[in-house]
Amino acid sequence: MSRKATIQKSVPKAIPLLLSKLAAGDVSTGPNALLLRAYIALDALHRGKGTKGLFITFGQQLVIAERLCVAGYEKDQLRALREAHAALVRVDWDARPSNEWKAAGEDYEALRVALQVYEAQLRVVPRSEVRIAQMAMMAMIGRKAAPEPQAAST
Template sequence: MAEDCIPPAFNPLRLMARTAPYFQRSQAARARRAKTLLLPMPRTSADELSLQVHIALDAMRRGKGCTNATQTLCQAMILVGLLAELGYGTATYEQMQSAEAIISAAFDRGRDSDVWRFDDGDFEQFASIVTTYDTQLQRAPMSAIAEASNRLDRFRAGESFEEIAGRRRQ
């Protein structure tokens, strides 16, 4: 299957990395940044991220997925869990455990047979996760999204969730 079914760069903070076109006093810039971190993500940015995840979900439902689609859904699943842990949205341990088994099976099936898809029940499970993700992107403050994204990056770099959780408690 082609690896171009969705864009490979999946980073919620990438959309927010735009700089102001003029110089500002540092105190005013810090105040504006602090305020930005308290507000939800701009709607256009949230919609762009959400669209990537919905495209990946649809590709997997139709049996037209790829490695990138599966990775995107896996990252969205982890972010849902991390944001829920921070108090934004709900995700039960059982739901996340089941979703992890589904995504692992999709990776195994794709790697072994180059068929990247979800079964009907698997699709429904991830549709629920994607719906939660949409809501989190629209409601969680940027500070929570940044925290969850940073934790995901550390996990992808090889840190365990226990190490990441331990740092957060310190």
């Protein structure tokens, strides 16, 4: 047996379901980078290997999905996106004392459903609309990061 054959046999063949779906994506368009980020973040959160950065990435994609819902894309799924937002708040709350970013049970399921909505949106939404939603999300983050103006003392 050659060395090359031995190396190939040692590689695990199981790929997490969410990532394998992306790997088998439409060859004509390739996997969408936004969707890929969200799937990677969800997979890590589900396996208990999440980080604050991945948590933030998923949250940003969720905000974009909510903006697209408000713009009329998968509008009937807004409740599912809001439930996913609530799940992210719980994941954040649970991660504070231990710094373990993990989504399990109902929280994972809510995030997974939201990701399916986001995927459906990205299949039909024009890139310009996605860009508008991204800019709105960035503006929202910028407003929250800006310091509050101090009242002038008299």
